[in-house]
Amino acid sequence: MTILVTGAGGQLGYTISSTLESLHRVVALDRGELDLVRSAAVFDAVHDLEPDVIINCAAYTNVDGAEDDPITAFNVNAFGVRTLAQAARDVDATLVHYSTDFVFDGEADSPYTEEDATNPQSAYAMSKLLGEWFAQDAHSYILRVESLFGGGRADTQGSSVDRMADAILEGRTVHAFSDRTVSPSYACDVAAATASLLKCTPAPGVYHCVGSGIGTWVDVAAQLARCLGRSTEIVPVSVASRPYKAARPKFCALSNAKLTRSGIEMPAWMDALRRYAATRVG
Numbered sequence: 001m002t003i004l005v006t007g008a009g010g011q012l013g014y015t016i017s018s019t020l021e022s023l024h025r026v027v028a029l030d031r032g033e034l035d036l037v038r039s040a041a042v043f044d045a046v047h048d049l050e051p052d053v054i055i056n057c058a059a060y061t062n063v064d065g066a067e068d069d070p071i072t073a074f075n076v077n078a079f080g081v082r083t084l085a086q087a088a089r090d091v092d093a094t095l096v097h098y099s100t101d102f103v104f105d106g107e108a109d110s111p112y113t114e115e116d117a118t119n120p121q122s123a124y125a126m127s128k129l130l131g132e133w134f135a136q137d138a139h140s141y142i143l144r145v146e147s148l149f150g151g152g153r154a155d156t157q158g159s160s161v162d163r164m165a166d167a168i169l170e171g172r173t174v175h176a177f178s179d180r181t182v183s184p185s186y187a188c189d190v191a192a193a194t195a196s197l198l199k200c201t202p203a204p205g206v207y208h209c210v211g212s213g214i215g216t217w218v219d220v221a222a223q224l225a226r227c228l229g230r231s232t233e234i235v236p237v238s239v240a241s242r243p244y245k246a247a248r249p250k251f252c253a254l255s256n257a258k259l260t261r262s263g264i265e266m267p268a269w270m271d272a273l274r275r276y277a278a279t280r281v282g
Helices: 011-020 039-049 070-090 123-135 160-169 187-200 217-228 257-261 269-281
Strands: 002-006 025-029 053-056 094-100 140-145 174-177 205-208 234-237
Touching (some): 002 011, 011 025, 039 070, 053 070, 070 123, 094 123, 094 187, 160 269, 174 217, 187 269, 205 257, 217 234, 217 269
Parallel strands (some): 002 053, 053 094, 140 205, 174 234
C-alpha cells in the first residue's frame, strides 16, 4: 500500500510516518514540500503518486492566531482539505483527516459522541468543522483528537502536556485549568489507531480518537508529575483568568465508543501519560 502523508514535519505527521513506514510505502511530505494552500501542486502530487491512502496531518493550529488571521486558518484547515478530498477522489484513494474537540461548544456534562451536535465557538473551530465537511467528499475517515501530546521530534513537542512536562522536570510551578475537562490524545496511540483503522477498514465517517477516560487539566498535571516521579506545585486556574482571544470549550472530553465498536481500543490517558513520561526521563 502506498500512503501519502501531508504535514509530515509536525508532531502528529512525524509520528504517523514513523509508525507506518515499516508496514507500507510511505511518502512523507512537510509543508515546504507540499503546501495545501497551493491547490495545483496538491493535485499534481496526488496524481503523480496515485497513493492508496492520503493521511492529512497538515493543519493551522494557532487557535488565538486564527481570530486575527482567519483567512489562513480557513485556507489550510478547510479549503486545503477540500483540495485533498477532490484529489483523493480522482485517484480513488482513501483520505484520513484529523479534526478536533473544538468543534463542540463545551456545554456538555458527559463525553461527546460523534452523533452530538457541533457548535464551534471560534474561527479555528469553524475552520476545522468545515474541513470535516469537505473531507467527506472523498472516501474518508475523520478522526477527532484533542490535547495532542508526545511523539514527533523534540522540536515539534509544544503541546500543553509537553510544556507541563518541561515545567515539572525543571522544578517550576505548573498552572493548570480546574474548569476544563479533557481526554488527552497521545500521538503514538493516535498513530497506532490509524494503522489499525487502515487494516480493519470500518465504515467511513467521523470517529473520536482520544485517550480513554476524562479529567481536568489539574488531574492531568498531577498524574504527569506522578509518572515523572517529581514533586511540583500545581496551581489551579480558571479559563476566564487567561486573556485568550478565542473561546475554549470547557467540557471537551470525547467518547471512543464508536471506535471501540469498530475493534480499535484506545488506551487510557493515564496509561498514555505513563508511557510518555518514560520517554522524557529515560
